Amino acid sequence: MSKIKHYAKTLDKHENQIIYKFGQHPVLIGLSSYNYEKILIQRRFLSLHFTGFYDRAIDGLEDAEAKRIAREIVREEYPRGMRSHRELLVSDLLKLGLSKERILIAKPSSKTKKTIEGLDDLVMFEKEDYEIKAIVALRLAGEVFVAEEYKFILPVLEIKYGLTETQSEFYAEHFKHDKKEFPIYKSGKGSHSDRFSK
Numbered sequence: 001m002s003k004i005k006h007y008a009k010t011l012d013k014h015e016n017q018i019i020y021k022f023g024q025h026p027v028l029i030g031l032s033s034y035n036y037e038k039i040l041i042q043r044r045f046l047s048l049h050f051t052g053f054y055d056r057a058i059d060g061l062e063d064a065e066a067k068r069i070a071r072e073i074v075r076e077e078y079p080r081g082m083r084s085h086r087e088l089l090v091s092d093l094l095k096l097g098l099s100k101e102r103i104l105i106a107k108p109s110s111k112t113k114k115t116i117e118g119l120d121d122l123v124m125f126e127k128e129d130y131e132i133k134a135i136v137a138l139r140l141a142g143e144v145f146v147a148e149e150y151k152f153i154l155p156v157l158e159i160k161y162g163l164t165e166t167q168s169e170f171y172a173e174h175f176k177h178d179k180k181e182f183p184i185y186k187s188g189k190g191s192h193s194d195r196f197s198k
Helices: 001-021 036-048 050-060 062-075 085-095 100-105 110-122 130-161 171-178
Strands: none
Touching: 001 062, 001 130, 036 050, 036 085, 036 100, 036 110, 036 130, 050 062, 050 130, 062 130, 085 100, 085 171, 110 130, 130 171
């Protein structure tokens, strides 16, 4: 086995442990017992910040392939002639019975603001090892963890609100295209997460 493949396997094992630990967060485990609508409204602010998070990383990246992948993912957020992902998110929230006014007048909580600042810190430019730090941040915080959250959110959407995966235009689709499908050492096209493997 080559050194690179051995390293990739070790890295993949470590990443899986991080993903597992993330999935054990008390809010995710006990999601149905929380103020669910408030969580979804606050989660929307993280989604609104998604392209800014990516753009900040893109500006600092030098690796041409990583830049290309990141640009493609940002462009997919706004498909030509179709509703943006942000519009699909609001559409899903409306299907749950939330009023448009409640969604749009909400403000980010102090915890949400702190989370957004933390995301920005992950892609804050610094000379040492910026490429790997930014790519890992985009892969994990921008894709893998989003899918992990939605893995917990989707069943509650169906049980509490009757919104099935086939009816969900935002949460279900993002779960599918963001989740880690392949180990790091088997890089390929795959999901958004998998595109960063190489």
